[in-house]
Amino acid sequence: MHCNIRSVSSVAALLLLVTASAVVDACQRVRHEHSTPLVKRESAPLTPLTPDEDVLVRSISNTTLSEWSYYYTHGQHLAGRNQSMAQWTADRWAESGIAAGLVSYNVYLNYPVSKSLRLRHASNGSVIFEPALEEAVLEQDDTTGYPDRIPTFHGYSATGHTSAEYVYVGRGQRADFQRLLDLGVPLEGKIALARYGGPFRGLKVKNAQEHGMVAAVLFTDPAEDGDMTEARGHAAYPDGPARHPSAVQRGSVQFLSTYPGDPTTPGYPFKPGVPRADSAAVTPRIPSIPISYAEAVPLLAALVDHGVPGQDVNRTGWVGALNVSYSTGPAPGIVLDLSNVMEDQITDIWNAVGVLNGTTHADETIVVGNHRDAWIVGGAADPNSGTAVIVELARALGRLVAETGWAPKRNVVLCSWDAEEYGMLGSTEWVEEYLPWLNATAVSYLNIDIGTSGPHPGLSATPELHDVAVETMKKVLWRETDRTMFDVWNEENQGGSDYTAFVHNGVGSLDIGSWNGGSDPVYHYHSNFDSYHWMTTYGDPGFVNHKSMAQYLTLLAYKLADADLIPFNISTYGSEMNDYFADLEKTVAATNSSAALDISPLRAAIDDFTAQGTALGALQQRLLSPPPGSSSPSSEGGNAAGGALTLKEVNQKSRDFQRGFVSQGGLPGREFYKHVVFAPGVDTGYAPTTFPGITEALVESRNVTLAEEWVRKTAAAIKVAADTVKP
Numbered sequence: 192m193h194c195n196i197r198s199v200s201s202v203a204a205l206l207l208l209v210t211a212s213a214v215v216d217a218c219q220r221v222r223h224e225h226s227t228p229l230v231k232r233e234s235a236p237l238t239p240l241t242p243d244e245d246v247l248v249r250s251i252s253n254t255t256l257s258e259w260s261y262y263y264t265h266g267q268h269l270a271g272r273n274q275s276m277a278q279w280t281a282d283r284w285a286e287s288g289i290a291a292g293l294v295s296y297n298v299y300l301n302y303p304v305s306k307s308l309r310l311r312h313a314s315n316g317s318v319i320f321e322p323a324l325e326e327a328v329l330e331q332d333d334t335t336g337y338p339d340r341i342p343t344f345h346g347y348s349a350t351g352h353t354s355a356e357y358v359y360v361g362r363g364q365r366a367d368f369q370r371l372l373d374l375g376v377p378l379e380g381k382i383a384l385a386r387y388g389g390p391f392r393g394l395k396v397k398n399a400q401e402h403g404m405v406a407a408v409l410f411t412d413p414a415e416d417g418d419m420t421e422a423r424g425h426a427a428y429p430d431g432p433a434r435h436p437s438a439v440q441r442g443s444v445q446f447l448s449t450y451p452g453d454p455t456t457p458g459y460p461f462k463p464g465v466p467r468a469d470s471a472a473v474t475p476r477i478p479s480i481p482i483s484y485a486e487a488v489p490l491l492a493a494l495v496d497h498g499v500p501g502q503d504v505n506r507t508g509w510v511g512a513l514n515v516s517y518s519t520g521p522a523p524g525i526v527l528d529l530s531n532v533m534e535d536q537i538t539d540i541w542n543a544v545g546v547l548n549g550t551t552h553a554d555e556t557i558v559v560g561n562h563r564d565a566w567i568v569g570g571a572a573d574p575n576s577g578t579a580v581i582v583e584l585a586r587a588l589g590r591l592v593a594e595t596g597w598a599p600k601r602n603v604v605l606c607s608w609d610a611e612e613y614g615m616l617g618s619t620e621w622v623e624e625y626l627p628w629l630n631a632t633a634v635s636y637l638n639i640d641i642g643t644s645g646p647h648p649g650l651s652a653t654p655e656l657h658d659v660a661v662e663t664m665k666k667v668l669w670r671e672t673d674r675t676m677f678d679v680w681n682e683e684n685q686g687g688s689d690y691t692a693f694v695h696n697g698v699g700s701l702d703i704g705s706w707n708g709g710s711d712p713v714y715h716y717h718s719n720f721d722s723y724h725w726m727t728t729y730g731d732p733g734f735v736n737h738k739s740m741a742q743y744l745t746l747l748a749y750k751l752a753d754a755d756l757i758p759f760n761i762s763t764y765g766s767e768m769n770d771y772f773a774d775l776e777k778t779v780a781a782t783n784s785s786a787a788l789d790i791s792p793l794r795a796a797i798d799d800f801t802a803q804g805t806a807l808g809a810l811q812q813r814l815l816s817p818p819p820g821s822s823s824p825s826s827e828g829g830n831a832a833g834g835a836l837t838l839k840e841v842n843q844k845s846r847d848f849q850r851g852f853v854s855q856g857g858l859p860g861r862e863f864y865k866h867v868v869f870a871p872g873v874d875t876g877y878a879p880t881t882f883p884g885i886t887e888a889l890v891e892s893r894n895v896t897l898a899e900e901w902v903r904k905t906a907a908a909i910k911v912a913a914d915t916v917k918p
């Protein structure tokens with residue numbers, strides 16, 4: 192599984208309802224030991240489509256998807272660099288009958304100017320190795336050779352020049368650094384050489400900085416590539432499915448688990464004249480550069496026989512797949528000269544935003560989004576497979592309007608974000624600007640980032656969306672086979688319940704994509720080789736994955752916009768919180784806090800929430816199948832079948848209950864994150880922490896008083912949600 196791949200991208204999903212934003216990597220499909228046992232797996236027959244659904248599904252074409260993909264992958268579109276691509280996106284939506292325009296923000300970004308790296312003997316200056324720090328230009332793959340191709344670099348990295356001995360720090364997690372200290376390996380004043388994988392790259396740099404290290408070099412290890420390696424006999428791209436040895440992973444080194452968004456406007460939207468904060472809290476002070484595995488080999492080889500050999504370090508993910516010992520170093524007298532020059536800019540970014548106004552439920556909104564910016568000219572998987580899908584979704588909705596006169600009951604808003612890659616700037620600024628309206632009307636945010644990097648469907652969603660997300664999979668044929676998307680997803684996610692492949696994150700959001708596994712062609716994440724040529728040759732020949740994803744997202748958006756009753760199962764939120772509570776009990780035991788900490792108020796709040804969710808569910812059922820003689824479910828007026836509540840009132844509960852989870856203020860030291868059930872892990876940046884206020888107080892701060900305070904806040908927030916749900 193390529194967990195590293197999902198990274199920052201899926202984080203965007205959650206930002207939409209920043210009211211409750213939690214940041215999670217969809218790839219960290221955390222499986223819960225407590226989930227319901229496996230039931231016998233059967234293929235589900237394709238659920239019959241309604242006439243409207245049939246129009247939508249038939250409208251989606253691999254030919255147009257490939258055209259959109261070609262357009263997006265043949266021009267530079269680094270954050271803040273391509274306004275015409277934003278306008279082109281809005282124009283395609285407008286052609287489909289969706290009112291669309293650009294919304295721009297003036298933000299802080301930095302761009303690469305120059306860099307160099309040299310391995311040499313300190314004593315006499317003789318150079319051992321000087322990496323090119325460039326990816327190969329391939330004849331078969333036109334965009335790898337574009338004159339305006341983007342250098343390898345880290346977004347938001349610092350400018351700096353340094354010469355020092357260096358130490359291999361594994362994946363650069365806090366525990367890796369602790370292990371090095373325990374082993375007596377000197378860190379202060381050295382350069383960190385770290386593997387990608389595990390924690391978000393910005394946290395590797397942050398951890399190095401916090402240990403007094405002066406720079407960081409990050410490399411991709413072929414250990415990420417499962418069976419698809421040259422060492423196991425597979426030819427490298429473009430001749431085969433293995434990783435090209437020169438591939439480099441670009442990416443942001445922002446300290447994402449502290450704050451996403453424009454570092455200079457934390458928590459508020461950019462407007463002309465707003466004060467700008469210092470970005471130092473969330474961007475590194477030390478320079479860093481990314482390198483390929485081929486160019487990492489001489490650096491690792493020079494450490495062999497120095498410091499502690501990798502196997503004796505005995506840390507997860509320390510030893511990779513290269514033919515070296517992964518020794519810690521440092522090698523006395525062997526130094527790296529590292530130079531990195533970045534240019535700071537306050538510059539415009541452009542979101543494209545399209546709106547279809549709702550007819551009967553105009554105070555309820557479904558937002559569908561995808562980012563558009565890429566680290567490279569290509570970006571065929573990340574993010575433009577998703578961008579192609581959203582353009583196709585707009586085309587399908589336009590077709591439905593044209594053929595049947597359909598109009599959505601709820602507002603449908605399409606968003607094409609800029610500057611996601613640096614730290615979700617486009618989406619964060621937009622949410623911050625439109626928060627009052629979103630808080631009042633948003634029902635769900637549906638995100639697609641990497642629409643496809645391979646043939647395995649994956650979803651993550653907040654619990655209330657699980658049922659409708661799964662039901663919709665039964666309406667889509669997967670990759671033009673005779674199997675539904677549900678069949679494939681269900682089969683591949685054995686080992687947990689149907690829902691455990693989901694990651695549970697922020698409020699009312701869902702993130703979809705399809706991924707490459709360990710025996711699929713390697714996806715060159717954030718590299719020039721994530722190109723149209725790669726996509727058509729290895730990633731998705733025939734655009735069949737694109738097509739299934741487009742059908743899925745379109746049907747789901749349609750359902751959420753069109754169903755009289757918002758199709759949420761709120762009880763599922765209660766069951767998920769039960770699972771997280773069991774995890775918390777283990778954390779309490781593991782930190783020896785049982786005697787000092789009473790978590791029963793949380794237990795009571797979850798039980799209350801679950802009871803209210805079940806009661807509301809029963810009411811929803813009665814509204815869907817009213818007893819004979821009562822008014823129809825679409826009635827806006829009083830409804831005998833629904834008891835005292837009207838359909839509209841039930842829908843408002845579905846829309847609003849999650850606001851409760853964010854009602855108690857932000858987490859200590861990172862106030863942006865307000866959701867009491869989920870937050871990005873402080874030390875992972877990707878994987879979610881559940882009940883973060885309590886868990887972090889116990890595990891990170893080791894402060895039972897603080898944990899007690901967060902038991903209170905967490906229970907109070909869940910109580911606010913429960914009171915909203917209460918019929």
Ligand SMILES: *[C@@H]1O[C@H](CO)[C@@H](O)[C@H](O)[C@H]1NC(C)=O
Nearest residue numbers: 262263264265266267273276
């Ligand atoms: C923007 O992207 C389009 C489409 O890929 C491309 O044709 C155009 O040259 C790009 N513009 C710039 C300024 O790079």
Ligand SMILES: *[C@@H]1O[C@H](CO)[C@@H](O)[C@H](O)[C@H]1NC(C)=O
Nearest residue numbers: 312313314315316317318524
């Ligand atoms: C430089 O010094 C190193 C050892 O310190 C030695 O191995 C190397 O051969 C020397 N190179 C030159 C060109 O003198």
Ligand SMILES: *[C@@H]1O[C@H](CO)[C@@H](O)[C@H](O)[C@H]1NC(C)=O
Nearest residue numbers: 370501502503504505506507
């Ligand atoms: C490696 O670490 C594991 C778990 O921390 C421990 O059980 C094991 O004994 C260690 N092995 C060595 C060789 O130190």
Ligand SMILES: *[C@@H]1O[C@H](CO)[C@@H](O)[C@H](O)[C@H]1NC(C)=O
Nearest residue numbers: 422492495512513514515516
């Ligand atoms: C691994 O490296 C060692 C030492 O440099 C060398 O002897 C060996 O042939 C290498 N193995 C492979 C498979 O390349």
Ligand SMILES: *[C@@H]1O[C@H](CO)[C@@H](O)[C@H](O)[C@H]1NC(C)=O
Nearest residue numbers: 289290291546547548549553
């Ligand atoms: C949608 O509704 C809003 C608010 O009522 C209105 O300002 C806007 O013009 C409408 N847009 C379209 C495309 O009808």
Ligand SMILES: *[C@@H]1O[C@H](CO)[C@@H](O)[C@H](O)[C@H]1NC(C)=O
Nearest residue numbers: 210626627630631847850851
């Ligand atoms: C969001 O709406 C809730 C009511 O559902 C309200 O209590 C809260 O103050 C609102 N928050 C913001 C930021 O507007």
Ligand SMILES: *[C@@H]1O[C@H](CO)[C@@H](O)[C@H](O)[C@H]1NC(C)=O
Nearest residue numbers: 253254257258671732733734
């Ligand atoms: C679209 O799919 C058809 C088969 O259904 C295939 O023949 C065609 O080549 C595909 N088009 C593209 C652009 O991949």
Ligand SMILES: *[C@@H]1O[C@H](CO)[C@@H](O)[C@H](O)[C@H]1NC(C)=O
Nearest residue numbers: 658760761762763766808812
């Ligand atoms: C909602 O989910 C719960 C458990 O998560 C399940 O027992 C219940 O049947 C679901 N409700 C509906 C209407 O499907």
Ligand SMILES: *[C@@H]1O[C@H](CO)[C@@H](O)[C@H](O)[C@H]1NC(C)=O
Nearest residue numbers: 780781782783784889890893
């Ligand atoms: C908890 O107590 C056990 C036994 O006294 C001890 O081994 C362990 O280190 C303690 N754990 C923590 C996190 O304090």
Ligand SMILES: *[C@@H]1O[C@H](CO)[C@@H](O)[C@H](O)[C@H]1NC(C)=O
Nearest residue numbers: 892893894895896897898900
């Ligand atoms: C523990 O948390 C409490 C409540 O936030 C705070 O007042 C106290 O100073 C903290 N204790 C330590 C040792 O940090």
